Amino acid sequence: MGKPADELLPEQLTIPNLAAAAEDCEACDLHARATQTVFGEGGAPSTVMLVGEQPGDREDVEGRPFVGPAGRFLDSALEAAGIDRKRVYVTNIVKHFKWVARGKRRIHQSPNQTEVLACRPWLQAEILVVKPKVIVALGATAAKAHWAGAGSLKCRAWEPRWWPLCTRPPFCARRIGKPGRPPSSPT
Numbered sequence: 001m002g003k004p005a006d007e008l009l010p011e012q013l014t015i016p017n018l019a020a021a022a023e024d025c026e027a028c029d030l031h032a033r034a035t036q037t038v039f040g041e042g043g044a045p046s047t048v049m050l051v052g053e054q055p056g057d058r059e060d061v062e063g064r065p066f067v068g069p070a071g072r073f074l075d076s077a078l079e080a081a082g083i084d085r086k087r088v089y090v091t092n093i094v095k096h097f098k099w100v101a102r103g104k105r106r107i108h109q110s111p112n113q114t115e116v117l118a119c120r121p122w123l124q125a126e127i128l129v130v131k132p133k134v135i136v137a138l139g140a141t142a143a144k145a146h147w148a149g150a151g152s153l154k155c156r157a158w159e160p161r162w163w164p165l166c167t168r169p170p171f172c173a174r175r176i177g178k179p180g181r182p183p184s185s186p187t
């Protein structure tokens, strides 16, 4: 295991500096089986930040977030909403692809709490640079990383409002109230 991620943060916080520093991150085991670090990209600063769980198979190969099937779905959703993807910032809770082999396929596995916590300094630094007013948590892991098991994700210098977009409504209903509706006072 390498240095903790917070010891790798660059002095000057910019997205290119952070992305370059994260290339060498070995703060948890996920780097070992992934092709490369997949850092966030998009507008910085930006009003909206979209946070998914982790890069998928395609993202791992291309080194960019949301370029696989989930990315195509996201693109069409943004287009339908009249939002230019370049004007939002997209990233993931963890920056390396976690997978298990099934035949010739690499099947995604959700990161565990240790991995989510290890990667948190990168996400916190992204929030500080992007300064979003709203963070949309795409799916259960992203919502959980903020509201549940991994503890509340706070940035002292910037406190955006978190908004869950559930892909598994029963899970979110148990954790954070009605599907698609954030708690009245997100922390």
Ligand code: SF4
Pocket: 005, 022, 025, 026, 027, 028, 029, 030, 031, 037, 094, 095, 096, 115, 118, 119, 120, 122
């Ligand atoms: S998942 Fe995050 S903490 Fe773990 S090695 Fe990758 S960048 Fe570092």
